[in-house]
Amino acid sequence: MRKNKVDVITLGCSKNLVDSEQIMRQFVANGYTVEHDPHKINGEIVVVNTCGFIGDAQEESINMILELGEAKKKGKIGKLFVMGCLSERFMKDLQKELPEVDHFYGKFNWKQLISDLGKSYNKDLSADRVLTTPSHYAYLKIAEGCDRTCSYCAIPISTGHYQSLPMETIEEEVRLLVRQGVKEFQVIAQDLTYYGLDLYKRYALPELVERISDIPGVEWIRLHYGYPAHFPYDLLRVMRERGNVCKYMDIALQHISDNMLKRMRRNITKQETYDLIQRMREEVPGIHLRTTLMVGHPGETEKDFEELVEFVRKIRFERMGAFPYSHEEGTYAYKRYQDEILQEVKEERLDYIMRIQERISSEINTSKIGKTFKAIIDREEDGFYIGRTEFDSPEVDPELLINKANRLTLGEFYNVEVEDAQAFDLYGKVLG
Template sequence: MIKNKIDVITLGCSKNLVDSERLMRQLVANGYTIEHDPREPRGEIAVINTCGFIGDAKEESIGTILSFAEAKKKNQLRKLFVMGCLSERYRKELEQEIPEVDKFYGKFDWNALISDLGKSYHNELSTDRMISTPPHYAYLKISEGCDRTCSYCSIPLITGKYKSRSIGDIEDEVRHLVADGVKEFQLIAQDLTYYGLDLYQSMKLPELVERISDIEGVQWIRLHYAYPAHFPTDLLRVMRERDNVCNYLDIALQHISDHMLKLMRRNISKQQTIELIKLFREEVPGIHLRTTMMVGHPGETQEDFEELLDFVQQSRFERLGAFPYSHEEGTYSDRHYIDDVPAETKQQRMDALMDVQEEIALSVNKSKVGKTMKVIIDREEQDYFIGRTEFDSPEVDGEVLIEKNQPLTIGQFYDVKIKSALPFDLLGTIA
């Protein structure tokens, strides 16, 4: 137990990570040293930033809290605090079940933790962060909350109504991060598509991306978590015209059969989805699309799944993830549907879908063999330097393994000739 040292453990998504980074910056300003994501307690205080999205994430959060609570019982820890989505939603229950936690905070009141430690919150640092990613890239959260009403999703119950950050506030944060050496920005939100409607009464994502791309030093911008219904198509022009806006879009489609899209309350049809994908590929040649599919939602028949499988085979998404439906209390599904697809069937469908996607991903990667691609270097390992192209987002996508035939600098861009392909990674050498 090291005095004046605080362990901050972040669970869940990159949006949680941004909250942790802001908290850590405030703690450092108040004289603490920080360790992010230690495997076991190191400091005298621990803060766990929890996820409460689906069952597996909630179990991981509770398991982590219990592990640190046990350490506190053994006097390996003086104080234990919990924040984030799980405690936003289940604070009263957690307070009763895990009394070892000194205090629970939600997703939006974590700054009270500073005063509870007897320290001062520095308003002038409100957009500053202690970056926990490699210093050349950062996640940029442009909003909180979600106004969608998807049947399965608990996020609106946790985060509340959509709240856009102002364009000026986001620009200020980008300039600050660029000054600290950040070159690559992953724009994130529960729903990028909706950005600006609440604040400016119109969709402002295209304008926001343009203005960020104008900031000197911003070399890559990548877009995560768009929603297909009412997509702001002017964004495609921005992507096509701006060299520092990656030809990459993460847009969660979830399903394709009209039967399932209606049950899921997605407010879009199969035909509209197909036309949208066609538009993406026409307007931005070479675009890489990342999407997410759900299997096993209540009411999904074998015919629905086969329709989804056929759609994935035809659409050939460059990046695709899948997850089985999780019945979350308080959602529309919980109130109106029965979780009627067996867990074994869900797993079988997910495995079948990912088998198809693995073949597509390998084919996509093989098409890059022989090409020279711009790559940013993330880290050095024993046998390779590891980097990414504009089509590869950190953590979720593949990487480029680069032969060690000359020294490379972490965080710098290089031209890499692709020599061979694996299903999810590329192998190359400096051109």
């Protein structure tokens, strides 16, 4: 066990990652050595930031806690603390079942952890973080919580009502990160498009993006987790007019049949969804759309699934993921419906629709051969530099593998000609 060392382990989404980076900064300010997701966990203090989204994520979090509990019994680590969505949602059960954990904190009261260690929480550092990403990009969380009532989603149970951060607070954080060398911002929230409605009584995401775009040093802004109903269309103008706003939108659509959209409580129809996508592509030529779809929600018939397949084939999303429905305690669907679709049927539908998407992705990537794109270099691996275009978000989208004919600098931009393509990767060379 290393004295005065804190190991922070983050499970789940990038919103959790921002919380971890903030608490790490507070530990550093109090004189600790901090490591994130270390290869060897041996800290005097270990903090697990958990995910409680669906069953698989919950299981991963619990298994990690159990593993660390055993390490604590053997004296390999010191105190064990748990925070995040899982403990926010199941606090009492976890306290009862996992006595090896020294203390549980929820999604929002992790600042108390610092005080409980006899240290001081530094409010002057509230916008500061220890970045766990490469130094040239960062995740920028602009809100907490969610006011949507989707049938399947347990996130509002953990995160509560939507809370937009003030624009001035966000701008201050961006300026701070730019001074630290960050060029690329992944703007995140559970629902980006709702931003501002609680604070300013209007949909304010377009204005916020413009204000971030105006900050010197901001090279790329990429938007994640939009919601299709009541989409703020002025955002498309901003995306079209601003060169540092990536032509990229991550918008979870979940389904297309009117039957399923109604059961899922998505507040949008099939035709409205098609109209939204058409308008996005007309107003922002070249936009790349990322979406997430769900199969196996209670009540999904073969006809519903066939409509979903037709939707995928017709729209040809540049980026698409899918997942099977998970029957989550406390949700509307859990209370209202039986989880009657067999797991094997869910998996078959998932595999089928992802095979279709793989072919579409391969065709879209192949169409890029011979074209030149601005790319940022993330890292260096054996034989290649690994970069991304404006259409590629870290960790979830295709990467651009660049040959080592030239010496490149990590975190810098280059013009890269695509020479070859696979379904989920591009290959290219730097021009000039």
